[in-house]
Amino acid sequence: MTRISIDPIGKLLGLRHKAHPWHGIEIGANAPDELTCFVEMVPTDTVKYEIDKITGYLTIDRPQKFSSILPALYGFIPQTFCGKQVGNASAQAAGNPDIIGDGDPLDVCILTEKDVAHGDVLARAIPIGGFRMVDGNQADDKIIAVLKNDAVYSHFKDISEIPTAVINRLKHYFLTYKEMPGDTSQRCSIADIYGREEAHRIIGLAMDDYRQYIEKMMFE
Numbered sequence: 001m002t003r004i005s006i007d008p009i010g011k012l013l014g015l016r017h018k019a020h021p022w023h024g025i026e027i028g029a030n031a032p033d034e035l036t037c038f039v040e041m042v043p044t045d046t047v048k049y050e051i052d053k054i055t056g057y058l059t060i061d062r063p064q065k066f067s068s069i070l071p072a073l074y075g076f077i078p079q080t081f082c083g084k085q086v087g088n089a090s091a092q093a094a095g096n097p098d099i100i101g102d103g104d105p106l107d108v109c110i111l112t113e114k115d116v117a118h119g120d121v122l123a124r125a126i127p128i129g130g131f132r133m134v135d136g137n138q139a140d141d142k143i144i145a146v147l148k149n150d151a152v153y154s155h156f157k158d159i160s161e162i163p164t165a166v167i168n169r170l171k172h173y174f175l176t177y178k179e180m181p182g183d184t185s186q187r188c189s190i191a192d193i194y195g196r197e198e199a200h201r202i203i204g205l206a207m208d209d210y211r212q213y214i215e216k217m218m219f220e
Contacts, residue, residue, distance in 0.1 A: 094191040129193065135178075
């Protein structure tokens with residue numbers, strides 16, 4: 001599988017200009033076993049931050065309407081894209097041929113015992129599983145990872161080893177964080193929870209989707 005690398009000129013420009021978090025940061029030489037992730041949000045945030053795809057700056061997406069506490073570091077995996085292949089994987093698993101990729105980088109939740117003061121930082125993480133989440137008709141997978149060398153979580157090698165209470169907390173957050181006051185409809189669902197091996201496969205598909213996305217952008 002081909003991995004997009006930053007060319008030497010791009011690296012030199014990065015010495016003078018901040019690299020775009022999605023396109024300008026390497027996913028890591030050992031991906032998908034170990035990832036460099038961009039953290040957008042931490043548990044103490046009371047608004048939802050999201051990367052602006054054009055500028056690379058963090059923007060305020062929306063204030064949280066309820067007391068919805070993010071139970072982990074949250075961000076995305078650089079140089080990934082939820083396109084055709086990720087969408088097809090979700091469609092096959094959920095038995096719904098209408099599911100497509102959401103056109104965003106692959107989301108990641110990073111479990112750690114440490115309090116991280118703010119987002120807009122890079123973190124080394126080890127993927128151990130994921131939620132096959134569907135938002136409307138779009139694949140919105142959430143890769144679950146542990147912070148590398150974390151004193152509490154780094155010994156977990158697969159999501160099946162994580163305490164049920166932690167998994168339930170993550171599930172509750174993602175199934176409710178987009179709810180608006182008075183809205184009784186459920187927009188998001190989790191088709192299944194998968195382990196480390198499937199997480200590696202989804203990351204690989206998202207890396208390949210990204211390569212195709214960049215190639216298409218270059219020739220348009």
